[in-house]
Amino acid sequence: MLDHAYLIPLLPLAASVLILFFGRWLPLEGAFIGIAVAAWGLVHAGFILGAVYLHPVDVLVHEGITGRYFEMARDWFTVGNFRMELGVMIDGMAAMMLVVVTLVSFLVQVYSLGYQHGKPRFGRYYAYLSFFTAAMLILVVSNNLLQFFIGWELMGVSSYLLIGFEFERPAAAYASRKAFITTRVGDLGFYAGLLLLFTALGTANFGIISAEHVRAIGPGLATAIALLLFCGAAGKSAQLPLHVWLPDAMEGPTPVSALIHAATMVAAGVFLLGRFSYIFELSPIAQSVVAWTGGLTALGAALSAITATDIKKVLAYSTISQLGYMVLAMGVGDHQAGMFHLTTHAFFKALLFLGAGSVIHSVHTNEMPLMGGLGKKMPVTFITMSCAWLAIIGFPYISSGFYSKEAILAAVYEKHQYVLFAIAGFTAFLTTFYMTRLMILTFIGTPRDAHRFQHAHESGPTMTLPLSLLAVLSIVSGFLLHYIWPFAKLVPKAAEVVAEASTDAASEPGHLVVLGVSLAALALGLIGAYAVYVLGSPNPKRLAERFPRIYTALGTRYFDAFYLKLVDVLCFKPAAFLAAFDYEVVDQFFVDGVGTIGRFFSRVKSWIDDHIVDGVLVNGFGWVALKVGAGLRSVQTGVVQNYLLAAALGVFALILWAVGAFG
Amino acid sequence: MLPLFGYTLVSGVLVSLGLFGALARRNTLSILIAIELIFNAANINLVAFNRYLHPGQPAGQAFAIFVIALAAAEAVVGLALVLTVYRQFKTVLSEDLNLLKG
Numbered sequence A: 001m002l003d004h005a006y007l008i009p010l011l012p013l014a015a016s017v018l019i020l021f022f023g024r025w026l027p028l029e030g031a032f033i034g035i036a037v038a039a040w041g042l043v044h045a046g047f048i049l050g051a052v053y054l055h056p057v058d059v060l061v062h063e064g065i066t067g068r069y070f071e072m073a074r075d076w077f078t079v080g081n082f083r084m085e086l087g088v089m090i091d092g093m094a095a096m097m098l099v100v101v102t103l104v105s106f107l108v109q110v111y112s113l114g115y116q117h118g119k120p121r122f123g124r125y126y127a128y129l130s131f132f133t134a135a136m137l138i139l140v141v142s143n144n145l146l147q148f149f150i151g152w153e154l155m156g157v158s159s160y161l162l163i164g165f166e167f168e169r170p171a172a173a174y175a176s177r178k179a180f181i182t183t184r185v186g187d188l189g190f191y192a193g194l195l196l197l198f199t200a201l202g203t204a205n206f207g208i209i210s211a212e213h214v215r216a217i218g219p220g221l222a223t224a225i226a227l228l229l230f231c232g233a234a235g236k237s238a239q240l241p242l243h244v245w246l247p248d249a250m251e252g253p254t255p256v257s258a259l260i261h262a263a264t265m266v267a268a269g270v271f272l273l274g275r276f277s278y279i280f281e282l283s284p285i286a287q288s289v290v291a292w293t294g295g296l297t298a299l300g301a302a303l304s305a306i307t308a309t310d311i312k313k314v315l316a317y318s319t320i321s322q323l324g325y326m327v328l329a330m331g332v333g334d335h336q337a338g339m340f341h342l343t344t345h346a347f348f349k350a351l352l353f354l355g356a357g358s359v360i361h362s363v364h365t366n367e368m369p370l371m372g373g374l375g376k377k378m379p380v381t382f383i384t385m386s387c388a389w390l391a392i393i394g395f396p397y398i399s400s401g402f403y404s405k406e407a408i409l410a411a412v413y414e415k416h417q418y419v420l421f422a423i424a425g426f427t428a429f430l431t432t433f434y435m436t437r438l439m440i441l442t443f444i445g446t447p448r449d450a451h452r453f454q455h456a457h458e459s460g461p462t463m464t465l466p467l468s469l470l471a472v473l474s475i476v477s478g479f480l481l482h483y484i485w486p487f488a489k490l491v492p493k494a495a496e497v498v499a500e501a502s503t504d505a506a507s508e509p510g511h512l513v514v515l516g517v518s519l520a521a522l523a524l525g526l527i528g529a530y531a532v533y534v535l536g537s538p539n540p541k542r543l544a545e546r547f548p549r550i551y552t553a554l555g556t557r558y559f560d561a562f563y564l565k566l567v568d569v570l571c572f573k574p575a576a577f578l579a580a581f582d583y584e585v586v587d588q589f590f591v592d593g594v595g596t597i598g599r600f601f602s603r604v605k606s607w608i609d610d611h612i613v614d615g616v617l618v619n620g621f622g623w624v625a626l627k628v629g630a631g632l633r634s635v636q637t638g639v640v641q642n643y644l645l646a647a648a649l650g651v652f653a654l655i656l657w658a659v660g661a662f663g
Numbered sequence B: 001m002l003p004l005f006g007y008t009l010v011s012g013v014l015v016s017l018g019l020f021g022a023l024a025r026r027n028t029l030s031i032l033i034a035i036e037l038i039f040n041a042a043n044i045n046l047v048a049f050n051r052y053l054h055p056g057q058p059a060g061q062a063f064a065i066f067v068i069a070l071a072a073a074e075a076v077v078g079l080a081l082v083l084t085v086y087r088q089f090k091t092v093l094s095e096d097l098n099l100l101k102g
Helices: A007-025 A027-054 A092-115 A122-141 A145-163 A170-201 A206-211 A219-236 A245-251 A254-262 A266-275 A277-281 A284-307 A311-331 A335-363 A379-392 A400-414 A418-443 A450-455 A461-484 A495-503 A507-535 A540-546 A548-555 A558-633 A640-658 B004-024 B028-053 B059-089
Strands: A062-064 A067-079 A082-091
Touching (some): A007 A092, A027 A082, A027 A092, A082 A092, A082 A122, A082 A145, A122 A266, A145 A219, A170 A219, A245 A311, A254 A266, A266 A311, A277 A284, A284 A548, A311 A335, A311 A418, A335 A400, A335 A461, A379 A400, A507 A540, A640 B004
């Protein structure tokens, strides 16, 4: 199984090429190829995960500081003494990600059969989806820095293609450019970090880096590398201050949003932090930067989500917020909790987006103020989305999100980061509040747009089946991964964290505090949302009118404004200045000056040409020829005897000359 | 026997008459006749010089025969031209045939 793990990324790649070039002649424009390959990848990944669980020592033959792993590689190219490999490296983290990515990709593709039905460029859509999946899988199984980076960048390209898939709309084209450029800013740092790491250690292989060499890095260098790597993660996983692209990425088709937010793209940043967790552990400074970035991102995005009315925008902000949680977990050194939350979040966020897609597909709008009461019309969507809602608000014990969020909160608490813990707890309250608001505004209450409500209908089986499967996973995955197949077995905690936790005698009461805080947040959020959006006291409209400043502040996208200002100051203003300079000085003075001088000289030359060359020379010759010709014409009488006379006179003269009459 | 000068004198007179005729006559037929005179002056010269300078050799006389034959051919072409010109212009007067006047 593991020997052929390379097939998992390669087959979707091949599928995307096949669909792109031959899809038009195939039934469903080749979509079935992408689905079949994703299904096969899911089965394959499932077997790998099973093998990793059941026989970890047999299949994961190497021992690294982040746990056991399996590796297989082929040489790609050799430069001097350095060999670059293309390979597969699978540890517990990668095995879990393989399952998550292939599962979400498979479900999204099945779902898209219904959602994208009859839309233009259907085949190409599937080619892009397969390509996106392949890029993420290349990254997940990568065993070296360069291959990781290749997958990373391929994902950037495919996110660009998919976000801008409906490029006829300028907003979509703009959003795709924004996503591409914003992540590129982070990638610059990421690439620098990779190069620095490579230069410092002389190897690109993850196994070798983690096994021995990493201890050779000094704390200063480790901080630099960690922060640069984090730049990349912040770009891809939409962390402050590079989160601005994600809300706009909603311009892509909704299933694509599900894919981006659950399995690919944003997961890559967190996966990167998990992959390089041992480097971050070398640098407490970098760790606290990561932790604070994650915490503030979680809080800021949750605040933004409260006033958003676009259902996808709310979900986008919630993704940023949840990613903030994961990054926070990475920052406090517990990449196990981060990866755990990444896994459960993948299920319920994919479900939320696919459910939102189902709603949008039915009522043809993204705006929640135009929905309401849809629970009666779309029971499957409502019930499945409720499962995701339970998961994201972390409903105790029966939802997956509870276990993973709890793990993160506990990790923060155990690190004695009480301010961050407070932020995370408050964010949990906000999360409950805005997600409950979303559910109420969409599914409960009276329909606010009667026409749309009348035409609303439950989506077809290609859409509801993926929803149902994800709903089951959203509920049980946390329980399964906590008790039955413990996630801790897949992704062992770093040695230091384990040591610290075991010495921490306050661990049990600590957990009680964590549990208490999260339950309180949940209860407050539920009560608040119920009061505001069901009972209407305080009335949300009146609240907005009473605190207009807070209301607008929540809806304002400060970073976008800041970047626009930055671009304005750094690019547009200098460009305007240079344009003015170009016009006033270069054009008006130099170019026009040279032109004026040139015109003066050409006037002089024109006069000379007209009067001297033409007038005197050309016309002069003509005039001479004319006059001479006119003179000579008279000789040509046309009377043959005149010519004869001339000939005779000539002969006579010749004779005289011959006899010497001329002396 | 007459001296060579006598023959050359006769031939000179004939050339002069022929040239005068060719230059002065208006009728193209007359011009053709005048040209015949010039031919014959040349023939007289050829025969005379042959007789006086290389007696017993036939070259000069043979030349004279050639010239007579050529003159006949010339007369044919010339008369044909005159005839054609007359048909075209209804005139044979040389001063009227001045199409090539510049």
